[in-house]
Each structure stands twice: as structure tokens, then as C-alpha cells.
Amino acid sequence: MSEGHPSGLASGAGDSLWQACVDQLAQELPEQQFNTWIKPLVAQVADDFSKVTIFVANRFKLDWVRAQYTSRIAGLLEKLYGQPVQLELALAPREPVVRTYASPAVQEPGLAAEPGEMAEDASPAVFKNRLNTALTFDNLVEGTANRMARAAAMHVAGTPGQLYNPLFIYGGVGLGKTHLVHAVGNKLLADRPGAKVLYIHAEQFVSDVVKAYQRKTFDEFKERYHSLDLLLIDDVQFFANKDRTQEEFFNAFEALLAKKSHIVMTSDTYPKGLTDIHERLVSRFDSGLTVAIEPPELEMRVAILINKARAEGTEMPEEVAFFVAKNVRSNVRELEGALRKILAYSRFNQKEISILLAREALRDLLQIQNRQISVENIQKTVADYYKIKVADMYSKKRPASIARPRQIAMYLAKELTQKSLPEIGELFGGRDHTTVLHAVRKISGERQQLTELNQQLHVLEQTLKG
Ligand code: ADP
Ligand code: MG
Secondary structure, eight states, X not given: OGXXXXXXXXXXXXXXXXXXXXXXXXXXXXXXXXXXXXXXOEEEEOXXXXXXXXXXXXXXXXXXXXXXXXXXXXXXXXXXXXXXXXXXXXXXOSSSOSSOOSOOTTOOTTSOOOGGGGSTTTOTTOSOOOOOTTOOSTTSOOOTTTHHHHHHHHHHHHSTTSSSSSEEEEOOTTSSHHHHHHHHHHHHHHHOTTXXXXXXXXHHHHHHHHHHHHHTOHHHHHHHHHTOSEEEEEOGGGGTTOHHHHHHHHHHHHHHHHTTOEEEEEESSOGGGOOSSOHHHHHHHTTSEEEEOOOOOHHHHHHHHHHXXXXXXXXXXXXXXXXXXXXXXXXXXXXXXXXHHHHHHHHHHTOOOOHHHHHHHTHHHHHHHHSOOOHHHHHHHHHHHHTOOGGGGTSOOOOHXXXXXXXXXXXHHHHHSOOOHHHHHHHTTSOOHHHHHHHHHHHHHHHHHOHHHHHHHHHHHHHHHX
């Protein structure tokens, strides 16, 4: 993060306000999204906190950040600071050039090389495969939740271009999709060091397409993508509504399959669940093998904790791992967070890892989980927020101004309480469980697409969790 915050740009307190905002976004956004769009931002906070200016590397990024993230950033700053903060976006001045590329004009930090630099000798590292060598099959714990996906991925890494092409892996956040695709790339390269492998996040692909378009370098773009042996493309749900990108991806896809190169994709949903992606692409996605990764079961969570602790040079007693695994259930990323806290706490206090220590280290986390959130509380909070009557939560009224908050409340009830669908239906005026299920699916689907809804839900969740 250091290069994103040159000292002197922001005053101390302003710096920490911005840092707090960035930290929060790091938790809320998918890692790739965060790394691509938020991490490179540099902010300047006015002395009196009245204004925050965010510097963005180039025009394209500026438009993107403005469209996708400003309302969210403004909302966070306001929450953190306690008052609205004016947010401004500006192009970064040339002076503090972030990287030392020769052509700073439209250079995007972290992106692939300029066309002119593609020649091997210009810089041997230029054809970057963007693989993270730390993410391998060796350190990907196997369990019922990921067995199928892992086996298929292994198979592809061993004999690419044959079965299961494309391999489409889907599942919720933090379940190991990104890890798995990197593992495929790393294994293939270990077996065949000369193979042309590329890992790319879908958002980065979008940005590559836009650049090729702006610079009229589609030939290089095509050459680069169409020459691969293995394309690993992460989070393809981000192709939604990006027509030009979808077209280019379709072309690359066809070209790669024709020459028996392998394509591995991930997404937060199965192909037919994707929205705003052309039908012909969706059907291609589904034409190989589609596998899900589920949230890890208890034993798998225990194994992951013990493995990760060991990788950090620490033995975690099984009973402690069970304690943590029972309390942290959502996904592997959260497990890792809990483990980091425990390790830091143990090192800092020079105490052995025990259940007691884990309980102390995770106090905040456990408290949040223990605080019971009731459906009644959710109904009241949501009704207040959308300015409707609590009674409308149980009423049979159907106008959207009421039905939607009601669906949001159902969604939150499912998310934040242990109640079953029929129980929730009962508490919403005796509705059928399928009505609740429909609401849950609808809101969670829309949440992925609509920044504003996502932000509202976030506020509601924060309010409810206290
Ligand atoms: P996703 O892409 O599905 O959101 P990631 O691949 O980023 O999830 O995984 C989140 C974190 O959890 C990463 O640090 C990853 O290494 C780790 N992780 C996920 N699944 C496993 C697993 N089965 N074994 C070990 N680590 C895992
Ligand atoms: Mg991922």
C-alpha cells in the first residue's frame, strides 16, 4: 500500500481517515476488484476534512472509479467521519509517477505491457502470466465442499486441452475459486515450463479491451490472447453489460478452443444464473464442465486452520481449531482472518495458543455473532429505513414501494438469523416459504449488480449488527 500513499500528500489525520476507508473497502470488495481499482488510488484529504480528492491514474480508470465506486466511497467516508465529506476525482499529476515505465501517458499500473514492449528481449518478465505462485494444489485443502472442483482442476492441469473444456467453477466469495485457478496454472507450468499461461481477472480483461480499443491495438491484443495454451479467467460475472468485451472474449474463446487450448473460468454463479451476458456466451460457458464450490464443512474448516497455522510455523491444537471452526463458518477468507488475529495475539502476548486465548483474540468477532438479531428487529429497522410502516411487513399489500423493502427484510432475516424459510414466512404475515426463497434469491442476485442496493444493505447490516 505504501506507494499509494506517498507521505506528504495527506495530513496525518486525513491519511488515517482515507486509510480506514481503504481498509473497509478491502474487507467488502472482492480482492481482485480491490487490488485493481481501489489499491492504486491516492487521496488527498483537506485539512478541515471538508473534501477528499482522489487521484486516479488515467481517464479510463477515472470514469470507471466514478461510475462504480464513488457513492460507496462517499458513504464510507461519511460513516467514518460522521459527516458528509465532499468527494472529488482527479487525474493524477504526472509528477509522482507511480511506476517507472517509459510511456506514462496512459500507463495503468499493474497492467500488462505496452504493445511495443511485447518483444521478449525488451523485458523477459513482460509476458506476465500474472500467476500467484503461492496458490497451489499443495496448500489447497480438500474437502467435500471442493472435491469435484479440485479433481476437475487437477485433471485439466495434468492434461489440458482435452476433457472439461471450458472448466467453469462457481461459488460464493472466499471459497477458494481464485486459489484453485492459480493452482491449475502453477501446476501446468511446473510440468511444462514453456506453456503460455495467463491468469486474468475479468475486470482486467475489460480494461485490456478498452485500451486496445482506444489505442487501436486489437491485433496485438488478439495475438496475445489467442496464442495462449491456458487462459484462467476469474469472476466472469463482471462481463455483465460489457458488450464489446463479451464480443472479444467470445472471439478469444472460440480461437482457443479451436486450437485445443484450455480455458478455466470462475464466477459467483452457474452459467445460466449469469445476468446481462449474451446467450451465446452463456451457452459456451456451459459447454464443458461446470462445477460448484460449496462453503467448507466443519472438518474442512478445521483442516484449513491447522494447515494454515502450520504454514506460518505454528501448531494449532485441534481443540482450538474446532473452537474457531465452529464459530467462523462463512468462508475461508474469514477463517484466515480469525487465524491471523489469534497468531498475532499469541505472539504479542507471548502466550500459547489455547481455547481461552482464541476466545480473547476473537472477542469482537464472537460478540457480534452472539448478539441475537431478531426478525422483529430486522422488520423494524428496514421499515424505518425505507419509511414504511412496520405493519406493512406482514400486510398483503403489493405495491413495489412496500413489496421491495419487505423482500429486503426477508433477505436479511435469512442472512442474519438462524430461522428457516417457513419460520421467516410465518413471521411475515404467514407467507409461504417459496415467497421467502424468491425474495432471498432476488435480493442476493440484485445485490451483486446494483451498487446502490448493496450499499443500502450494508448500512442495514451494520445497523443491525450494532
Ligand atoms: P474466492 O476466489 O472464491 O473468493 P479465494 O480463492 O480468494 O476465494 O480464497 C480466499 C482465501 O482462502 C485465499 O487466501 C485462499 O488461499 C484460501 N482458501 C480457500 N479455500 C481454501 C482451501 N480449500 N484450502 C486452503 N486455503 C483456501
Ligand atoms: Mg476470487
